[in-house]
């Protein structure tokens with residue numbers, strides 16, 4: 001009996017040690033590392049068809065962007081810090097690409113369609129590079145897009161209304177709408193521009 005407890009203890013200790021080791025291992029910071037990480041975790045299946053409404057009120061689908069790469073980001077207009085920061089990074093990458101920026105669909109898909117109407121998004125996107133486009137839709141359309149891109153989005157009640165908790169990756173998709181890689185808010189704009197340029 002005593003002996004089996006010892007084994008159990010050692011097993012638990014080993015599991016904790018392994019978990020600790022993995023937690024301490026730094027995550028990828030470069031886009032190259034992201035690719036291999038993405039493939040290892042099955043992120044290659046991120047993406048898929050969507051039907052949404054652009055900031056001018058026009059219905060769009062993923063098929064409308066087939067002649068371009070897509071850089072897809074999910075967030076919401078009233079986000080206090082993460083979304084504006086990431087949209088600024090995307091803007092900077094678009095600026096660095098110059099004329100080639102038009103070969104990419106820079107999409108900001110709202111996770112908060114209740115508040116982010118097309119008009120609202122049009123105003124909000126005025127803060128960023130003109131290549132960036134806001135997309136909204138019905139809550140069902142948004143739910144489907146969130147699911148296809150495996151985005152985490154959760155409403156969080158607050159004293160005066162609610163905010164949204166969400167994952168914040170930028171997904172780079174090829175002209176067939178297939179996942180290439182993702183970027184995080186730690187990725188520098190020049191690295192995003194460089195990775196995109198390699199795909200053009």
Ligand code: NI
Pocket residue numbers: 075076079080081082083084166
């Ligand atoms: Ni945000």
